Amino acid sequence: MGRYEISPSEGSRQTRKRIGRGTGSGTGKTAGKGHKGQKARSGYSYRAWFEGGQMPLQRRVPKRGFKNPFRTAYDVVNVGDLDRVKTEQIDKEALKEAGLIRSTNILVKVLGNGKLDKTVNVTVDAFSSSARTAIEVAGGTCTVIQTDRRDFRAKRKPADN
DSSP states (O other): OOGGGOOOOTTSOOOOOOTTSOGGGSSOTTTTSOSSSGGGSTTOOOOTTOOTTSOOHHHHSOOOOOOOTTOBOEEEEEGGGGGGOSSSEEOHHHHHHTTSSSOTTSEEEEEOOSOOOSOOEEEESEEOHHHHHHHHHTTOEEEEOOOOGGGGBOOOOOOOO
8 A cells, every 4th residue: 555545544534613604504693602692702711710700719718727938848857768878977968869858958857757777877957856866776876957947948929919
C-alpha cells in the first residue's frame, strides 16, 4: 500500500456542526441558543464561580481560624530518619543529599520520633527535647545554628480583595 492510498480510519473524522446556517441545517434561526436572555446574546461569557446572582459560596461559608503571619516555619526531620544519612557529621547539606529536606535555605528542626542506631553529630537550627535526648543517649552531639529567625518567617500571602 503506497503512502498516497492512506486514509483515516472509518468514523475517526467527523464534519464540524455548522451553526446558524439556515433552518434546513437543524441549527438555524436561534443557533441552539434558545429564545432571548443574556445567554442568547453575542459576547456572553460567565466566570466559572458565578452563581447567577445567588450569594456566592465563598461569601456564604463563614470564615474560620487564624493564620499567624509571624510563625516560624521549619522543615521537620525525625531522629529515626537520621540513619538514612551516610555520614556521622549531619548538617543541612547532608540532609539534602539524603532527600530528607527540600532546601538548605530553610530552617530545620529535628524531632524525637523513631530510634537512632548510630552515633551522629547533628548541626541544625532546632531540636525537640526528646530528639536531643535520643541523640545524646546514642553517643552523639547536638549543635544549634544561631540564625536570625526573622529571615525565615512563613511568607504571608496577600489578602484576597
